[in-house]
Every structure is written in structure tokens, then in C-alpha cells.
Amino acid sequence: xxxxxxxxxxxxxxxxxxxxxxxxxxxxxxxxxxxxxxxxxxxxxxxxxxxxxxxxxxxxxxxxxxxxxxxxxxxxxxxxxxxxxxxxxxxxxxxxxxxxxxxxxxxxxxxxxxxxxxxxxxxxxxxxxxxxxxxxxxxxxxxxxxxxxxxxxxxxxxxxxxxxxxxxxxxxxxxxxxxxxxxxxxxxxxxxxxxxxxxxxxxxxxxxxxxxxxxxxxxxxxxxxxxxxxxxxxxxxxxxxxxxxxxxxxxxxxxxxxxxxxxxxxxxxxxxxxxxxxxxxxxxxxxxxxxxxxxxxxxxxxxxxxxxxxxxxxxxxxxxxxxxxxxxxxxxxxxxxxxxxxxxxxxxxxxxxxxxxxxxxxxxxxxxxxxxxxxxxxxxxxxxxxxxxxxxxxxxxxxxxxxxxxxxxxxxxxxxxxxxxxxxxxxxxxxxxxxxxxxxxxxxxxxxxxxxxxxxxxxxxxxxxxxxxxxxxxxxxxxxxxxxxxxxxxxxxxxxxxxxxxxxxxxxxxxxxxxxxxxxxxxxxxxxxxxxxxxxxxxxxxxxxxxxxxxxxxxxxxxxxxxxxxxxxxxxxxxxxxxxxxxxxxxxxxxxxxxxxxxxxxxxxxxxxxxxxxxxxxxxxx
Numbered sequence: 325x326x327x328x329x330x331x332x333x334x335x336x337x338x339x340x341x342x343x344x345x346x347x348x349x350x351x352x353x354x355x356x357x358x359x360x361x362x363x364x365x366x367x368x369x370x371x372x373x374x375x376x377x378x379x380x381x382x383x384x385x386x387x388x389x390x391x392x393x394x395x396x397x398x399x400x401x402x403x404x405x406x407x408x409x410x411x412x413x414x415x416x417x418x419x420x421x422x423x424x425x426x427x428x429x430x431x432x433x434x435x436x437x438x439x440x441x442x443x444x445x446x447x448x449x450x451x452x453x454x455x456x457x458x459x460x461x462x463x464x465x466x467x468x469x470x471x472x473x474x475x476x477x478x479x480x481x482x483x484x485x486x487x488x489x490x491x492x493x494x495x496x497x498x499x500x501x502x503x504x505x506x507x508x509x510x511x512x513x514x515x516x517x518x519x520x521x522x523x524x525x526x527x528x529x530x531x532x533x534x535x536x537x538x539x540x541x542x543x544x545x546x547x548x549x550x551x552x553x554x555x556x557x558x559x560x561x562x563x564x565x566x567x568x569x570x571x572x573x574x575x576x577x578x579x580x581x582x583x584x585x586x587x588x589x590x591x592x593x594x595x596x597x598x599x600x601x602x603x604x605x606x607x608x609x610x611x612x613x614x615x616x617x618x619x620x621x622x623x624x625x626x627x628x629x630x631x632x633x634x635x636x637x638x639x640x641x642x643x644x645x646x647x648x649x650x651x652x653x654x655x656x657x658x659x660x661x662x663x664x665x666x667x668x669x670x671x672x673x674x675x676x677x678x679x680x681x682x683x684x685x686x687x688x689x690x691x692x693x694x695x696x697x698x699x700x701x702x703x704x705x706x707x708x709x710x711x712x713x714x715x716x717x718x719x720x721x722x723x724x725x726x727x728x729x730x731x732x733x734x735x736x737x738x739x740x741x742x743x744x745x746x747x748x749x750x751x752x753x754x755x756x757x758x759x760x761x762x763x764x765x766x767x768x769x770x771x772x773x774x775x776x777x778x779x780x781x782x783x784x785x786x787x788x789x790x791x792x793x794x795x796x797x798x799x800x801x802x803x804x805x806x807x808x809x810x811x812x813x814x815x816x817x818x819x820x821x822x823x824x825x826x827x828x829x830x831x832x833x834x835x836x837x838x839x840x841x842x843x844x845x846x847x848x849x850x851x852x853x854x855x856x857x858x859x860x861x862x863x864x865x866x867x868x869x870x871x872x873x874x875x876x877x878x879x880x881x882x883x884x885x886x887x888x889x890x891x892x893x894x895x896x897x898x899x900x901x902x903x904x905x906x907x908x909x910x911x912x913x914x915x916x917x918x919x920x921x922x923x924x925x926x927x928x929x930x931x932x933x934x935x936x937x938x939x940x941x942x943x944x945x946x
Contacts, residue, residue: 329354332375336404338907343368344522350375353458353494358517360464360508361496364524365641366619369496370397373460376494377434378406382455383427386436388462389475394436396599396617400879401434405909410436411447427454439477448487456491459484461512464495465634468507469677473635478511485513493517499638501706524637524706528644529652531698532718533691535788535830536657539627540571546625546653547577553622554598557607558639560628560663568627569607582608600876610635619646619878626654631664632684633691633705646882656692658749658791661685662801686797693795695724695828729827730818732781732789733798737815739774740799743767745810752809753786788830798825853891858925862886865921869914880914881905893922 329350333339342350346368349361353376363369377384388394394410401408409423409432426432427450441447461467466475484493495512509515534542543557557572559565562583572579580594598604599618606612610630624643630636636654644650668681687705694701699714713720739756740747747755754761755769758776769775778786790809793799798815802808817823863877863886870877885905894900900915 328379329375332378333371334907336375336378336406336907336909337371338404338903338905338910340904342371345520346371349494349520352518352520353492354379356492358493358514359495359520360505360512360514360517361494361520361522362500362505362524363496363498363520363522364526365498365638366526366645366647367498367522369462369498372496373458373462373494374401374406374434376492377457377460380457382457383430383432384434384457384460385442385451386434386460386462387439387442387481388436389438389466389478391438393462393617394438396876396879398434398436399875400617403875403879403910403913404907406434407432408434408436411441412436412438424450427451430455433457439475439481443480443483451488456488459488459491459493461493461495463497464508464512465497465500465504467495467511468500468504473638482511482513498641499634499706501634504634524703524708525699525710526641526644527714527716528647529640529650530716530718530721531640531652531702533654533656533694533698534718535791536655536659537784539655540568542655543625543627544575546623546651547572547575550623550651552603554603554618554620555605555623555625556612556621556639556642557605557625557627558630559607559609560660562609564627565607565609572605572607577605578603579605579607582606582612584609600870602877610639616642617645617878618642618876619882620648621645621650622648623651623653625651626656629654629656629660629664629685629692630688631681633688633702634684636688636691637702637706646884648883654692656689658787658794658801661689661794665801686795689795693792693828694719695726725829726826727829728824729789729792730821730824732778733793733818733825734821735774735778736786736789736793737799737811737819739772739777740809740811741819742772742774743769745802746808748808749787749790752790753783756786757781757783784830789827792827793825796825855890855925858893858922859886859890861921861925862889862918865917869917881910881918889918889922893926894919895923 329347333342344363344367345361349359349372352359353373361369361372363372373384373386386397388397391412391414394412395414398408398410407426409426411420411423415423423435427435437447461481463473466473467478467481468474484491493512493514495508495514497508500508505519509517509519536542557568557579559568562585565581565583569579569581580597582591582594586594594606595612595616598606599616621643624640626636626639630639640652643652664685665682668678668685671678673681691698691701697710697713697720698717700710703710715721735756736752739752743752743755751763754764755772755775756778758779760770764770764775781789790799794801794809796814797812798818800810800812802810818825866877866880866886870880882905885903888903892899892903894903897911897915897919900906900919901911906915
């Protein structure tokens, strides 16, 4: 069996070896076993069901939540010669009939389908008379009501074990804490199935979190290190998405909005441009991203606080899928905490669910306020222990000073108490600093003992103190009272001098003149082997081929494969076949095109000597 799956890995996908637990998962599935697989984004989850579907008799059924995911996966598989198709609402009736006929005749290796269509009477009848290789339930965290992306239609998938008891099922996700894992196992009847957990670490991603202080100016500075790069900017509201995208375009950034308020055709057009064009930035709500296979996203920026560490991990995981360096950058403030908690309190969820979401939000805020290695805390949230700091997060690269904030905390808590526990951070800061404002005088708080007691700290420092006290649960934000800050049970030991408080000393807001550290970018090429002109010529040929087929450039070849072409300069089909990502089908389809570019370049003729027939590029992938 090992030889069989390794042959498929090399012959079809062009890889020389497996990553992590891929091989163990694949062999278990090929043997007919069920499993739950947790593997980080970019860790190769897809191969865990694609190869078994090719090796086993019958068609593999892949349950996917989004049409975009289905389409991109199918296009990528067809490029490698795998017989793949999908059933979704974008197909015409004639196309649906053709796909169903291919399934019934055994002409497909993989069929992608949404959960609601899978369990429709028509599809179940088709599958009942079809030889099935497996069921792969992708984005399996969607089945959990305790997870961050619950989809009610996923609950129906519990029927698969009863309807098709002899067909192996593999559930896969990149984000699931312990409660979510337990619910996946229970909902999908996987209690006797082994759990395969790969490391959650994405070492190529640099994590950076900064307190919000003029978010647009902060984003502008950040993006200077990512000129021409593809990226995603997440915002909390649709209005903010639209305004931010428009502002970025004024700044010269090719930015497009994406949210549920746009019509379907516009969302699809913007997503296609992002996937198929270099250097496009999408500004989006969390409605964007799941299932996007674009490998060269160089950054993910959050202008607002995500609702949980799971959501943050999944969203940042859309950067750097190709393994090259990428940035996960975020600005945050207490206002998002107020907004998100208000959304929780005003939702129709039950009380238990609301309490869970508040705890998850508190954990997210605590992550933001860390003075220690962010990666260690992020991995620990998912049950993974790391013995050493990562060296690739802001706190590791620029260690944060810690100061004794016990006295400042006592002043802040006393001010909260004496003003009646009904004001927000901005007003409390005014009282602490002794600002003689009309509002302070109107409430008589200029006569309090705490008025001006914190004049030794400026407004920026007091905002940091109050934010960190909330993050630690030493103060709380009351949603029902418009974000007023209140004492908690944990406040009193600090007020009585029975407990000390040490805080991170936040740096001053960056200015445009301050020298910035270079941002993450793909590793610099070896000057001894690198040829920039050849690189651009190969990218140009890839774009031409992709446009002729109406597919994203990366499904032809990833950048990593093009870099190998530049560095190794193969001259023969045999040499070309040794490149990473070149299987038998891609060798047959594309070797001559790219070898011609390399040969022409080395002979000094940078013009492509072969005009490729569009009819040869647009092959019948059915």
C-alpha cells in the first residue's frame, strides 16, 4: 500500500515525499478506516483524502461548505489529470446531468458537493447505486455549535454513518479546540475513529499586535512593507469594509471590498480578481476566506479584534500557504471588545453559548496583551506545548519591557469606584489626568480625591493600563451600560494592596519618520543562481496559459516551482520532471512551453519562440 500511495504522490502531484502525518492518515483511509484529522492551513489536508480517493475503487465524495472552495479544488485537480467535478448551484441543468452521468458511470475520482445537496433525495439516490471510495468532510469544525463557524446544514451529516456504514469517513479541519473536537466526534459518529493531530505551528507567519492609534495611518505604514503583495484586510462591519477599500484605492493599493451585503455577482468578480491576479488586496468581513487556496497571500491584517482565537488562527492562516514568510498583523482597542460583547448579548443564542463566546473573546483580548512569545500562547490554546520562544513574533523580535503597575492599577480602580462605575475609558482618563472639562465639572468629579492623581501618565499610558486591566479580568466592560468600566471580584485584592500587578510597557505609537523593521517577504534568491529576467518571463508565460484556460495562475504551477526552474534551468523533459509539483499530466501539458522560455532566455532571446495554440492550452479537463 505504501508504494501505491507514494506512486500517486509522485506521478500525479509531483511531490517526492509526505509531510507530517499525511502518509499515516492516507494509509488508514485507504484501508477503510474512519478518522478525524487536525492539520494546519497549508499543511496538506487535501492530499489526505485526494490520494485515497484515487487509490480506492469508486468515487470520493468531498463535503465542502463553499462554492469557491469546490471550484478551485476541482480546477487544481484537473490540472494534475485527476477526474474531478462538483455539484453546486452555479451549474446549469445540463451540466448537473453530465456530472451525475459521470458519477453513475464511474468516470470520476472525486466529487465535491455542499452538505445540503449531498443529503437531498436526488443525490442520495444517485450515491446509493454508485461505488463510493470515501466521504471527506472538509472544514469539519462547521458541525460544532461551540465552534467559531457553525453551519446548521452540517448537522445533517450525522446520517452518513447510517446510510453508508461501509464507506470510510474522514473529517478534516485546521481549527478545533478540545470542546469543538469532542462535538465533531459526537456529531459525526466518529467515537471509535483515531484522531490525527499535526502541529498547529505556522513558523513562516510573523505575528504582530499593536494597540490601535489612528488605524489607517498604522495600516499605511504596515503596507509599505508589502507593496505589490496579495493580502487580506479584515474589518468588523460592512460599512468599514467599503470605506477602507475606497481609502486604500486612493492610497494607490489595488483593493476590493467583499462582504455579504454585496450582490453575488460582485462578490464573485472580486474574489476571482483576488485569486487570479497578482497583488490584489481584499478588504473583507469574515465572510471571505474559507476555502481560498491562493498560496501567495503575503499578509493578513486585522483592523478590528477577531471574536476568538480560533477565528484569528483560521483567518491568519490564509497567509503564506506556500511556506514563504508572511505577516499576521493586527491593531485593536477596547471599543471592539464593547462592540463584540454587545453582539453576543444581543444575539438569540442561549445563555451557555453566550458565556462561551464571552470567554473566547476574553482569551483573544488576553492574547493581544501578552508580553511573552505569542506563538507559544497561540499553540497552547490548541493543546500544543512549545519549549522555546519562536523568534518570529513582535514580542520575540522586540522584547516588551514590563513595569510594576500596582499603584497605577489602584488609582484606576479607585477612579472607577468613585465615579460610580458608569463611565468608559476616555472619561476615566480625563479624571485621572485632571482635565478640566465641562463634562467632568458637570458631574462634580473635579472635586474627587482621584481627580488629577494620575497626572504622571499621559492619555496613551492610561488607555494601556485600563485595557490591560480589562484583559486580565481586573476590570470589566458592561455592555448594558454603554461600555462603562466596572470593578470585579478580582479588583479588591489589588485595591487593598494584597496583590501586585505587572504590565507590559506599550511602546509609543509609531510615526512616519521612525525606522521600521523590514516586513516578511519571500526569501531572497541565491544571487549565484537567480535570474530576475527569466523569473519574470516564466511568470508571464504562466499568466498567459492561466488566462487561456480561465484558471488562477497558481493551479498551473506555484511560485516555488517557478523558482526551481530559475535555479535549476532544466533543458530536457527528464530534467523538468524532477521539479517539485510536476506530475505526469503537467509534464505532458506544460514542459515544452516552459522549457522553450528557459532555452530562449539562455540563448539570449527573451522573446518566447513558440506561439502556443490556445486550443492546446484549453484542453478537455472533463
